[in-house]
Amino acid sequence: MALEEQGFWTEGGCRGGGRCGKCRVRFPEGAPFPSAVERRLLTPEELRAGVRLACLHRAERPCRVEVDFARGPETEVVTETVGLEDGPFAPLSSAACATSGDGDAGDGGESEGDASDGGWCIAVDLGTTTVAMQARSLRDGAVLAEWTAQNPQRRFGADVVSRMQAAQDGQGEALQKLIREALETGVYRLTRQVGRGDPASVYVAGNTVMEHLLAGLPVEGLARYPFTPVTLEEQHIPWDSRTKEKTPWTLLPGISAFVGADLLAGTLACRMHRRREITLLLDLGTNGELVLGNRERLLCAATAAGPAFEGTAGTPERGTDRIAVIGQLLEEGVIEKTGLLKELWFETGYPWEWETGTGAACWRVTQEDIRALQKAKAAIHAGICVLMRKYGITCKDISAVWLAGGFGYFLDTHRAAQIGLFPAELREKVKAVGNTSLAGAYLYGRSDKTEAEKIRRISRAVNLAQEPDFETLYLEHLNF
Numbered sequence: 001m002a003l004e005e006q007g008f009w010t011e012g013g014c015r016g017g018g019r020c021g022k023c024r025v026r027f028p029e030g031a032p033f034p035s036a037v038e039r040r041l042l043t044p045e046e047l048r049a050g051v052r053l054a055c056l057h058r059a060e061r062p063c064r065v066e067v068d069f070a071r072g073p074e075t076e077v078v079t080e081t082v083g084l085e086d087g088p089f090a091p092l093s094s095a096a097c098a099t100s101g102d103g104d105a106g107d108g109g110e111s112e113g114d115a116s117d118g119g120w121c122i123a124v125d126l127g128t129t130t131v132a133m134q135a136r137s138l139r140d141g142a143v144l145a146e147w148t149a150q151n152p153q154r155r156f157g158a159d160v161v162s163r164m165q166a167a168q169d170g171q172g173e174a175l176q177k178l179i180r181e182a183l184e185t186g187v188y189r190l191t192r193q194v195g196r197g198d199p200a201s202v203y204v205a206g207n208t209v210m211e212h213l214l215a216g217l218p219v220e221g222l223a224r225y226p227f228t229p230v231t232l233e234e235q236h237i238p239w240d241s242r243t244k245e246k247t248p249w250t251l252l253p254g255i256s257a258f259v260g261a262d263l264l265a266g267t268l269a270c271r272m273h274r275r276r277e278i279t280l281l282l283d284l285g286t287n288g289e290l291v292l293g294n295r296e297r298l299l300c301a302a303t304a305a306g307p308a309f310e311g312t313a314g315t316p317e318r319g320t321d322r323i324a325v326i327g328q329l330l331e332e333g334v335i336e337k338t339g340l341l342k343e344l345w346f347e348t349g350y351p352w353e354w355e356t357g358t359g360a361a362c363w364r365v366t367q368e369d370i371r372a373l374q375k376a377k378a379a380i381h382a383g384i385c386v387l388m389r390k391y392g393i394t395c396k397d398i399s400a401v402w403l404a405g406g407f408g409y410f411l412d413t414h415r416a417a418q419i420g421l422f423p424a425e426l427r428e429k430v431k432a433v434g435n436t437s438l439a440g441a442y443l444y445g446r447s448d449k450t451e452a453e454k455i456r457r458i459s460r461a462v463n464l465a466q467e468p469d470f471e472t473l474y475l476e477h478l479n480f
Contacts, residue, residue, distance in 0.1 A: 023054040026066040077148035078406040081434040123442035126206030128286045133186040145193035147186040152178040160209040203445040207260035227257040256461035258302040265440025277399040284407045292387040298459040308376035320410040327415035382473035395425035404436040
């Protein structure tokens, strides 16, 4: 707290919980006694040098510290979509969008700025961890420029729960300012790169909490049962102060408190609302989001995945890499099916070395790391099973499983099936499709909005916590 009052902000992911190891400071002399957490996250050499975690110590007397905030691994931001260009994965054309549904091509269609005069728009994937933005032609969808960044709200915590708590503690304006300035920077840079005047519009797709924070809406209703958002409708926020141009910013509508505009955009990009066959969309990150169904009905759900699918300090940068490592240790018998490390490494963790951009690094795979992955994958697997049961189908009725986002883009499906991330019967049906949220935000801006409204109309959000068999399935799938 003392450091934050002086303007020193960490990139911490646990908001003072002593779990992420990113708020490192060094006491040149008189270092406090290290806690058990610090003994696990810091090396013996660092501890002897006086390195400690700022969040675990109070400045109770005058002291001198050297700020040594360790920047966490820079998550690689995926912007492209793959496998959606032709055949059954083809995105909606503007013509198809304009003539489908039960309304006229109007708001947000190609009438503003549009195809004939080389107009362009900006699509935004507003993630909990990262922000991705694309400048795209309204005429043919060509990507004109891209911009990505870490979500600066990370300093208030890595997950939406931490950020909602921060907002309720009086930091709502600070959270809004951080993400607003980041998006304004992106709009400014993309506008300069494109060099064709100003974008016709900016379309933002994020989960319900992220959109509330960006719009400056209170999140108290999202933080407690019955989890009521202020609104799930399309929103418009004030124009970009950096470019001084009145480019409208449109926040896509959501489906429920747990199923936001990012998942609606992904559903739109994958054309799930147009298909006869039943498909499953998985978007895995800090939160795990699922959509199952076809043009008749869609079931949606979300479950907390925690840091297991994201990069954290002291581990390989990608959650997919950690899955690969743990899968290999399972294969080699270092980890048992129950998730227990063999006795030799039970206390100290198993040392796994990997190459980074600056040389070799060592990750000690601990019981805590393994348990975090077990809990995350069990929640996803149980969520899939609940949705299939409520839909009245089995794995054989699902024609395709699409893994969206950066996690799915880099995932080794063999290792994913090995740890039980999804039912083994679905393994051959899994396909990585990239950033569907970004693609869907563009399609929303390019099409008339009846496409999105149809998705909302046929979608039903399932609260997994209220499903009687979710906990049983969760426990059943904890083992590898």
